[in-house]
Amino acid sequence: MESLLPDHEGTEGLRGNGKPVLAILTIDDDIQLFRGNRSNFADLIQTGEQRGFIVYVLTVKNLYLSRSRLKGYVFNANEESWSQQLMPFPHIIYNRIPLREDEMQKTVRDKIKACMKDPRVKLFNPYFFNKWHLMEWLKQSKMTKPFIPATRKLMTVNGLSRMMKKHPFLYLKPESGKAGKGIMTIKLQPEKQMPYLLKIQEDRKSATYTCGTIYKLWARVQKESSGEAYIAQQGILLASYNERKFDLRALVQKNELGRWEVTGIGARLAGSASITTHVPRGGMIEDPEKLLSSSFSNEHARKILIKAKQASLLIARQIERGSGQLLGEMSMDLGIDIDGNLWFFEANSKPMKFDEPHIRKKSLERIFQYGTYLTKSKTEKAGGA
Known part of the structure; x- marks a missing residue:
């Protein structure tokens, strides 16, 4: 195996032979090499390769800003296995560290901060959101404040x-x-x-x-x-379907122009004995139009979905502005009350996989559309898009 180069010498020549290089950042694990959703990482690698990228999984431990090549994990689709290889230093780092407690470690935070200062690499979505901070940022804009519950x-x-x-x-x-x-x-x-x-x-x-x-x-x-x-x-009295509360789940990502776009909106129906609509807590994936049309007229349901898309974009822009960080995607939970009013509940900077096939496919592609934008633009400022 080739030795790791100790300095910046020859870096540009090694960075993918002209191909953009994206590293999926996570944490190493003693038993399973690295943490995170492996099927998601495999999908990202395959989608990236189809779009002309070199993509690999990179652990914080193997991230050295002084080196031209890094030890990364690649996926072999035929054997459905992972192997470690020397990979070119990335142009883009996609932060998928799965747990808040991992991200809070001092060594991890220090590496992320160093990446954010390094002009050679763009790291987006540096940290998990804090619910209180989200509410404070959204209260700062008269456009987003009306969506915030007390x-x-x-x-x-x-x-x-x-x-x-x-x-x-x-x-x-x-x-x-x-x-x-x-x-x-x-x-x-x-x-x-x-x-x-x-x-x-x-x-x-x-x-x-x-x-x-x-x-x-x-x-x-x-x-x-x-x-x-x-x-x-x-507490908001949410619209319900068969006496079960539901809310909307929006995925908002940046496109090839570096602008926020709604990738898709799904709906989550609360479990019969659950107080939340989250799928891990017994919630179910449902069609938003079907659920909204059960509580409102078809025309009103259509207008609510249009408003939800518009609100999602306003909220995403304001969260990025408030955070002062470079963000490329977020999911958000939006509630519809019994009168058809829209409410913002929370946003997640590490969106879980959307199981709706049309949203899933587009969400993977959009990471690399935004990646293409980032490789072309070295001057984008947080909140500007």
Whole structure:
């Protein structure tokens, strides 16, 4: 095997022989070489190769900015196996580190920061989003502020009490949560002897508790949150299908011009015993037009979908502006209330695979459309597209 070159000498000549080079960044793993969704990585490698890219999986441990070649993992489709090879230094790094706790490691954050300062490489979507930061960024624009439910940091029992007086139905969400993990709901039922109804999301169902006082409620919430930072958010009465709540899931990505575009919008129907619509928590994938048409007229449903696409683009631009970082994609959860109003719930900088075939195909292609743009443009500024 060739030795790794210790410096920048000959870098441009080695960078894919004129082909753009994209590295999928993840974390190494002692047992399975690297972490992440292997089938997604394999799909990305195959799509990239079809579009004239060299694509490989790169772990943070093997990312050296001083070297011209890096140890990367490539996929052999015929044998369905992975092997390590020396690969050219990338033009683009696509951050797919799967877990927040991995990304929070100092060595990982330091490498990502170094990449963001290096003029030879473009790294996009550097970090997971924080739910509180998202709400703060979106409140800064009069265009996106109307989509935000009332949101507060969950700090004290008095703060919770004040919010419940304004909003008798609340969602409690971990600031750094993912895929519906750790979500709770509180409903105030003043006519009942135990007026506080608390639901806690478990794997595919929810556990229910009733509390007689705000202080007992607070103690239970504190126990469940285990000291993790939470936000409290106004509960929205979502439209439903067969008495099951649903919301929309939008995938927004940048195109070959470096501009945000809606790749697709799907719908997620809550599980029968779940308080979220996330598929890992028992939610189901559904057709958005079918679900919307069950609650509204066909014409109204069509208008809601158009508005959802327009809102997704506004929100994506404002999140990028607020973050000050280079972003290339995000998924977002949008709720439709019983009156047809649109609400933003959260965005994810590491979108999970969309299972709808037409969205999936386009989402893979768009990564490389944006990659082509990044290789041509060395001067794009965050928030400008």
